[in-house]
Amino acid sequence: MRRKSPSRNALRDHGIAGVWGFAEATFFFVVPDVWTSWVGLRRPKRALGTTVSALGGAMAGGAATYWWGRKVAANTSRKALVKIPAVTDAMISEVEQEIAESGAASLLRGPTRGVPYKLYARAAGLQRTSLVGFLAWTVPGRMIRFIVVTSAVSGIAAVGRRRFPGLSERSISTVFWICWSAFYAVFIPLKSHRGRTSAQQFTVT
Numbered sequence: 001m002r003r004k005s006p007s008r009n010a011l012r013d014h015g016i017a018g019v020w021g022f023a024e025a026t027f028f029f030v031v032p033d034v035w036t037s038w039v040g041l042r043r044p045k046r047a048l049g050t051t052v053s054a055l056g057g058a059m060a061g062g063a064a065t066y067w068w069g070r071k072v073a074a075n076t077s078r079k080a081l082v083k084i085p086a087v088t089d090a091m092i093s094e095v096e097q098e099i100a101e102s103g104a105a106s107l108l109r110g111p112t113r114g115v116p117y118k119l120y121a122r123a124a125g126l127q128r129t130s131l132v133g134f135l136a137w138t139v140p141g142r143m144i145r146f147i148v149v150t151s152a153v154s155g156i157a158a159v160g161r162r163r164f165p166g167l168s169e170r171s172i173s174t175v176f177w178i179c180w181s182a183f184y185a186v187f188i189p190l191k192s193h194r195g196r197t198s199a200q201q202f203t204v205t
Contacts (some may be wrong), residue, residue, distance in 0.1 A: 025061025
C-alpha cells in the first residue's frame with residue numbers, strides 16, 4: 001500500500017482539527033484539544049498549526065450556534081443543550097448572566113471553569129450581543145487553551161522519550177488515551193453533580 005504524502009497527512013490533520021472545532025462549538029462534547037494534542041505527540045510544529053484550524057472551526061461553529069440561539073426560542077435551545085454531557089441547566093443560567101453583565105468578554109472565563117464555549121455562543125445570540133465582538137473574543141478565549149494543552153502534551157511526550165528511551169510509541173499513545181479517558185470519566189460526572197447542586201441552591205434561595 002502507498003504511504004500518504006506528508007502534505008496529505010498535514011491536510012488531514014488540519015481538516016480534522018477544523019471539523020472537530022466546529023462540532024465542539026455546536027453539539028459535540030469532546031474538546032478539539034484531544035486531536036491537536038494527539039498530533040503533538042509526534043509532530044509538535046504541525047500540532048500548533050492545527051490549533052489555528054481548530055480555532056477557525058470553532059469560530060464557524062460559534063457563529064452557527066450564535067444564530068441558532070438568536071432565532072429559536074430560549075426554552076427550546078436550553079432544552080437541547082442540557083442533553084449534552086456535562087451541560088446543566090444551572091450552567092446555562094450562569095452563562096446567560098455572565099453575558100448580560102460582561103458581554104462577550106466573559107467567555108474568557110469558560111476554559112478556567114470547564115464551561116463549554118457553545119453556551120456562550122448561544123447566550124450571546126439570545127441576548128443579541130454583537131457577533132463581530134463575540135468572534136473577536138473567541139480568538140483568545142479558544143486559542144490560549146488550545147496552545148497551552150497542545151504544547152504541554154507535546155512537551156511531556158518529548159521529555160518522556162528522552163528520559164525513557166526504550167518507551168515505545170504504542171506505550172506513549174496508550175498513556176495519552178488513558179489520560180484523556182480518565183479526564184472525561186471524572187469531568188462529566190463532576191460537572192453534572194455541581195450543576196445539580198447549584199440548581200438546588202438556586203431553588204432554595
